[in-house]
Amino acid sequence: MENKRLYELLAALAAGRLTEPEKKELAELSLDESGAEAFQRQIAELMKVMPEEAVADKTEWLTLLNDVMATDKTAGAPVPLRRVHSLRRWGWAAASVVLLLTAGAYFLASRESAPPQTARNTIIAPGRQGAILTLADGSEVLLDSLKNGIIAQQNGTRVVLQNGQLAYDRSGESSGQIAYNTMKTPRGRQFSVMLPDGTLVWLNAASSIRYPTVFNGKNRTVEVTGEAYFEVTANASQPFIVQVKDRMSVEVLGTHFNVNSYEDKEVIRTTLLQGSVNVNATTGSRLLLKPSQQALLRQNGVLDLDPHPDIDQVMAWKNGIFYFVDAELPEIMEQLARWYDVEVRYELGVKTQYFSGKMQRNIQLSEALFVLRMSGVNCRIEDRSIIVSPGAN
Known part of the structure; x- marks a missing residue:
């Protein structure tokens, strides 16, 4: 085990027995740039050995992880892609590790019903x-x-x-x-x-x-x-x-x-x-x-x-980041469409939503949409199009 303490903290999180001091310790480890990759690998490793029923409740896991990442680690730490006026917030610690938690979250998603074949095989690389x-x-x-x-x-x-x-x-x-x-x-x-x-x-x-x-x-x-x-x-x-x-x-x-x-x-x-x-x-x-x-x-x-x-x-695009501040969903989708060279289609009934947060621009489109889905956007990839449907994901 490359970091025994990190593994112990994640295991305690999964078991629901993480103390407040341990939450802060785990949050600080997630912000440590040298430990960013280790953080992802440890989540994936932990998931492999956990019984399926232990991770079946995605909502509970999201709540636990968000609780940890919302810990006051550093003053002014950004909390990317949160849905404005929404009770469900999906927090990441900083732009440099904006997708740290998605390693575990992807695993959780894979435990659910399998997505359509076209969605699973559609890989759209970043610009x-x-x-x-x-x-x-x-x-x-x-x-x-x-x-x-x-x-x-x-x-x-x-x-x-x-x-x-x-x-x-x-x-x-x-x-x-x-x-x-x-x-x-x-x-x-x-x-x-x-x-x-x-x-x-x-x-x-x-x-x-x-x-x-x-x-x-x-x-x-x-x-x-x-x-x-x-x-x-x-x-x-x-x-x-x-x-x-x-x-x-x-x-x-x-x-x-x-x-x-x-x-x-x-x-x-x-x-x-x-x-x-x-x-x-x-x-x-x-x-x-x-x-x-x-x-x-x-x-x-x-x-x-x-x-x-x-x-x-303003300078986020040049610095390799998507950065949104109370942005409407169409504005976010416009930026994704330009960067990933895709089209965006909206089904009838999609409501106005506002989001704030950051994402790296060097991730695959499926990863970017995953972040949006965890923020409540019902969207999917079909061929080279993003389909946005009404209702929360």
């Missing part, structure tokens, strides 16, 4: 690094599986792929004619690029950026769709401008900021992390953002200021 680069001549390069090296040369510039990031290296004199490239991430992909001026850009799934291979002239102008995070190289004599559709632009000199402009969103959000930016709507509205502020461009062209956005939530 990964990948993009399509469209060169100035219109040719396309799939970046998903290319090796490091020069992948194109155009207008005096080499296009180089290095360790999963695209970069531009000036190799000669430009012809003087502006050449544009477009990098697009399909659903289920994300990628980063270093622009010719050294600016770093990360694209979320279902996003794109169009930019010149050389920044000449008065401004450095790019166009984006979807969601992108920028770390702009400072150049006071050549402002950096991000055009967002035909509705607004963001003007900076050197700064870090995030733009979320997905088509299915009614609001375009520009969030500043460092430096300063001017957000200019085509209607004439204008905002100067300070760090940790967010501009919201509404469909009527009005710009509003959010002085205290949740920066962790």
